[in-house]
Each structure stands twice: as C-alpha cells, then as structure tokens.
Amino acid sequence: MTGTLARSAVLSDLEVYVTAEGRAELVKQVRAKIDELGIKYIYYQFVSVTGRIVGKGIPSDHWEVTAERGFQLVYGSTANLFIDRHRNYIGYGPEASELVGIPDPETFCQLPWDKRVARVFCVCFRNREEKVNPGGHLTSDCRGNLKIIHDQFKTEHNGLHLRHGCEPEMMWLKKGPDGKPAGGATHPYCYHIDQFEELRPVFMRVIEYSQAMGLDMIQGDHEDAPGQLELNFMFDDALRTCDRLTTYRQICAQVAREFNLIACFMTKPFMGVSASGCHHNLSLWRGGSEVLNELHNDPLPGMAGTFSYLKGGENTFLPDGEVKRKPGPIGLNCIGGVIEHLGALTAIGCSTVNSYRRLWDTGYWAPVYADWGYQNRTCGLRVSAPGRFEYRAVDSMVNPYLMASALLKAFDDGIKRNLDPGEPEERNIYEAMEAGKQVKKLPMSLGESLERLAADEVIKSALPEEMYQVYNWYKRDEWEKFLATVTDWDTETYLDCLP
Structure with a gap:
C-alpha cells in the first residue's frame, strides 16, 4: 500500500x-x-x-x-x-x-x-x-487507523502481519408496494440448491460485478434464513479484505436496485431463524509476495493493487507439534489474547442493538461463551482448519476496519504476555457447563458490551483518541434511543394488562 x-x-x-x-x-x-x-x-x-x-x-x-x-x-x-x-x-x-x-x-x-x-x-x-x-x-478515520495499527504490529513483531477472510452473510428481501421489506426472496432452507438457484440471477450479477472489482469469489451457498446467501471471496492482507468487504456491500446494494429487491445486512430481521454473521478467519504470516489476479478482465478495469493478493510466506498459526490440529505457539497466544478480551471485542463485532437478538435467539449456533475448540461452533472461537481460526462473535453489521484493528490489539497483547488459552473444548459447550465447567459469557446487550469496552484499555487502543470518543458517543446514543423507545412488544404486553 x-x-x-x-x-x-x-x-x-x-x-x-x-x-x-x-x-x-x-x-x-x-x-x-x-x-x-x-x-x-x-x-x-x-x-x-x-x-x-x-x-x-x-x-x-x-x-x-x-x-x-x-x-x-x-x-x-x-x-x-x-x-x-x-x-x-x-x-x-x-x-x-x-x-x-x-x-x-x-x-x-x-x-x-x-x-x-x-x-x-x-x-x-x-x-x-x-x-x-x-x-x-x-484519528476518527477507521481505515487510516487500521493502516497505522497494522504497520505498528508488523514493526513490533518482526514482520508478522494479519491475513484474513470473512464470511459475509446477508439476506435478499422482497420489496413491498411501500418500499418496505415483504419477506425473504426464498425459503429458509439451508444449503438447498433449489433455493440457491432461485436467486441465481441475483448472485451471478453480484459475482460478475465482484470479479470486475478485484474480488476473487471462491464459494457460496443458501443459508438457513429467508433469502439468506453467503458468497465468499479469497482471503488477503487485512486492509484489502476490509476494502473488499466494503466493496461487496456496495455491489449488493447496486444489484438490489437492479432487481427491485432489498440487500439486507441487518443482523437479525427475523426471529426463529438464523441471523446474518460475518465470521472472520484469521492467521498471522511472515513474508510472501504480491500476485496479480486479473480475474479474466481485459483490459484491467482498475489499478493492479486492487487485483493483487498477498501469497506465500510462513503461516505462523500452523501446527508445529504432535497434535496436528493444535496451532503453534503464536497462534495459541493469539487465541489467548482474543479470549482475554472477548467481552470488549463484542462491542466491535456485535455493534448494534439488533446484534444481540442473534445471541438471545438460542439454537442457531450463535456464539455466547468465551471459549475455543476444534470445529466447535458452540464456542466463540474455533480452529476451522490447520493454520487459521474462526472468530465467531461478529455479525453482518460489523465495521471491518475497527474489527481488524481490535483483533490485532488482542493478538499483540496475547503474544507479549504469552497468554495461554488452555486446552480446547471438544464437548458441546452447554454439555460441558452442565458437567461443571465454568465459562465466561459474552455481553448480552449493546449497553453491557460498551461497558466492557470502556474498561478494556487494550481494545480501546484500537480506537485511538477521537475514534473512541466518536464510537462510544454514537453507540451509547443508539442504546439510549432504544431504551427510550416504546416498541410493539411494549404495547402487546402491557396495553390491556390491567385491570
């Protein structure tokens, strides 16, 4: 860059x-x-x-x-x-x-x-x-902050740098005569090719535009909410991944205009079905080189930097011991750092009042407990494959630049303090708790997560100076506006409760 x-x-x-x-x-x-x-x-x-x-x-x-x-x-x-x-x-x-x-x-x-x-x-x-x-x-420029924080991290850790990919779930909703949502464009059948096929004109347009803007699209599927798709692109250097997620959202908004649909990135528009997450798959690397991926574009419709990916080098999260699934020491320290600061990180990854509907609507694999394991979706972190782990306490409304900056700060603290995350949990976390395991719970409201952020100087340092002031002001006001609002639930519950 x-x-x-x-x-x-x-x-x-x-x-x-x-x-x-x-x-x-x-x-x-x-x-x-x-x-x-x-x-x-x-x-x-x-x-x-x-x-x-x-x-x-x-x-x-x-x-x-x-x-x-x-x-x-x-x-x-x-x-x-x-x-x-x-x-x-x-x-x-x-x-x-x-x-x-x-x-x-x-x-x-x-x-x-x-x-x-x-x-x-x-x-x-x-x-x-x-x-x-x-x-x-x-300092209230989140993208500029990420560039600074990542450069500092590289300097302090002998060239270590973050590469990550994300899984951007979102929903395609029908638009009613009033312009408001009128339900999902498809039925909530997870992985059903027929439902995926129903949205084929939409997602093929998204893929066409994405490839024209430097996103190497790798896989997609229909998820288990109405009109919910997940279309993934290749992982890369942290800043470019954030830029590409931002670009992806911009593309979806345009495609929605073209098909008279709503591209919904709201985390939980419907109760009783899964919310839209944005899991982050994380790894720290040394070395590597830039490789141009033209994505069948001739001429290239932009600068080479937009179509380049950082390839090769040393993945320090790869196992280096007898346990083939267990990350190496740096990876374990980073997991320890994330577990240590998961409460404050939740204020960044689950950044809206609506985000916490995802955590309260039980039974849909949303992470609620601060633990880690191998392929264990009941934990806040899971080792999803050798050489990377999936951070799950993040949803579709996330600001990716703030999230990457905060994760780098958690990694930095984990490495510097040699934090040990303990042994991975291989049981369903709920069964482990019934057996007596003590596990910390994530904050369960925006207000609670903001309190955890305010008390965590490590994660606050990812929002330097005016950035924290603006973020805290904006999000506390959002929480207070919710508390000061009479909702349909209020009237349905209390309107005729007396005499």
Whole structure:
C-alpha cells in the first residue's frame, strides 16, 4: 500500500503521505487508466464509524489536483453526520473544521454497472489550517487507523502481519408496494440448491460485478434464513479484505436496485431463524509476495493493487507439534489474547442493538461463551482448519476496519504476555457447563458490551483518541434511543394488562 502515516518532525502527516516514495508514479498510472477506460467521474470514498461508505464525487478531469490536495468534508461525516437524542451532532459540532480526504491510487477501480464512473478509497487528515496538529492523521478515520495499527504490529513483531477472510452473510428481501421489506426472496432452507438457484440471477450479477472489482469469489451457498446467501471471496492482507468487504456491500446494494429487491445486512430481521454473521478467519504470516489476479478482465478495469493478493510466506498459526490440529505457539497466544478480551471485542463485532437478538435467539449456533475448540461452533472461537481460526462473535453489521484493528490489539497483547488459552473444548459447550465447567459469557446487550469496552484499555487502543470518543458517543446514543423507545412488544404486553 502506498503512503505512510508516520509522523515527521518537519512535514505534516498529510504532506508525508502525498510525497511518499512511488506515489507520484501511481498517480500517473491512474491518469492512464482514466483515459484508457473513459472514466468521467470518480467517487472519493472513506468509511464512517458504522461502516457506511461516505465521501464525494468529482469529475475525473480533476484527478491530479485531488490526488495532491484532496477534498474537504465536515469532520462529522466520520459519524454519518447524525445527531444524538439531544439534537447534538455526534462527534463534532457545526463549528468544527473540515477533514481532508487523500485518495489511495492503488484502490482506483471502475464501477462495472456504469463504466463512466470509478471509485477510490481515501485516508482522512485534519485540516491544513487547524491550530492544533494541522494536516495530522484524523484519528476518527477507521481505515487510516487500521493502516497505522497494522504497520505498528508488523514493526513490533518482526514482520508478522494479519491475513484474513470473512464470511459475509446477508439476506435478499422482497420489496413491498411501500418500499418496505415483504419477506425473504426464498425459503429458509439451508444449503438447498433449489433455493440457491432461485436467486441465481441475483448472485451471478453480484459475482460478475465482484470479479470486475478485484474480488476473487471462491464459494457460496443458501443459508438457513429467508433469502439468506453467503458468497465468499479469497482471503488477503487485512486492509484489502476490509476494502473488499466494503466493496461487496456496495455491489449488493447496486444489484438490489437492479432487481427491485432489498440487500439486507441487518443482523437479525427475523426471529426463529438464523441471523446474518460475518465470521472472520484469521492467521498471522511472515513474508510472501504480491500476485496479480486479473480475474479474466481485459483490459484491467482498475489499478493492479486492487487485483493483487498477498501469497506465500510462513503461516505462523500452523501446527508445529504432535497434535496436528493444535496451532503453534503464536497462534495459541493469539487465541489467548482474543479470549482475554472477548467481552470488549463484542462491542466491535456485535455493534448494534439488533446484534444481540442473534445471541438471545438460542439454537442457531450463535456464539455466547468465551471459549475455543476444534470445529466447535458452540464456542466463540474455533480452529476451522490447520493454520487459521474462526472468530465467531461478529455479525453482518460489523465495521471491518475497527474489527481488524481490535483483533490485532488482542493478538499483540496475547503474544507479549504469552497468554495461554488452555486446552480446547471438544464437548458441546452447554454439555460441558452442565458437567461443571465454568465459562465466561459474552455481553448480552449493546449497553453491557460498551461497558466492557470502556474498561478494556487494550481494545480501546484500537480506537485511538477521537475514534473512541466518536464510537462510544454514537453507540451509547443508539442504546439510549432504544431504551427510550416504546416498541410493539411494549404495547402487546402491557396495553390491556390491567385491570
């Protein structure tokens, strides 16, 4: 990835970034792509605290100037420019300055549904005219934070880096005459090819667009909720996986418009069937090299960085002892770190009020207990294959950049403190508890998980400075709005309970 967010004694973070070695050549390569592909307009996008894609659109004629000078947008856009229940803008007031968004040239890619338009991901900085830290890294930029945190992790652990893949479940819902959901587009039959086939026009369009934007799609199936699909893409370097999950969501939203459906990433729209998770499969590596995967695109509809994958090297999670399933020492330390901080991590992976419907609706394999095991879906972590483990306390609403940053901090703590996760649990966790095993439970509400996050300095460090302030403000307000709301359940339960 181009650029560095390291501070300089002379230059601001922003100036260091735009003058980084090799960036000028990448800017020229993007201009060549613009001309080759006939691009007229560019979305300059970054990701808000909740994972929403925000930014600005600018004609491609202004690429060079924007690549150097960036664009400006209010600081509060990092919190969706939403107001809290007291009518205050979350994170930043109207008197705050405007951020500067600087594009990462290697993420430039044409939109396959309108080939006149392209997108590029950006990193956010403080305004150049700020009195304090002008041009400094904007700490409420979750994508920029991940770049910094991952670079620090690599430096402190002799080149160790996170590669991960995710399993993005979501639901395709029918749209009623009023534009609101009218049930799933298919029946809730897990792995049924007939139900998968019913959504074939939809998922084939998703796959077509995904391959055109650098996602190497590897497998998919119909899951066990109405209209629920899981379409997976190849794992990679942490930042690119986060960018690709964000891109995947953008693609699904577009395909939904084309088919007059709703692409639903809400975690639990229906009780009594499975929710939508987003399990993360994690491993730490050393070495490796970039390999271009053109995905049958000719010409390549974007920069090589968008279509490259980090391959090879040493997977430090692979078993190195007699027990062929048991991760090596680094992997065990990382599992120990995650178990140690699972309560606070839940505030990031299960980030909405609705997320906890998934944990309360028992019998659907949602993780509730802080333990680990081999292929054991009753635990918060499972070793899903030699060389990786699956983090399960994460759902479809996750902000992937915050999640990756928080997991890196848990790994860092586990390695530095040599944390031992204990022996893997091979029993059903509920049977083990009946037999007397003491197991910690995950937080069971957004409010409780935010309390666990507030008390955990390790995971809080994944949300540095303004990032934690904005996230905590946004999510506590979300929880308080829920508590201050009269729901259908209230009226159904209490309306005629007396006399």
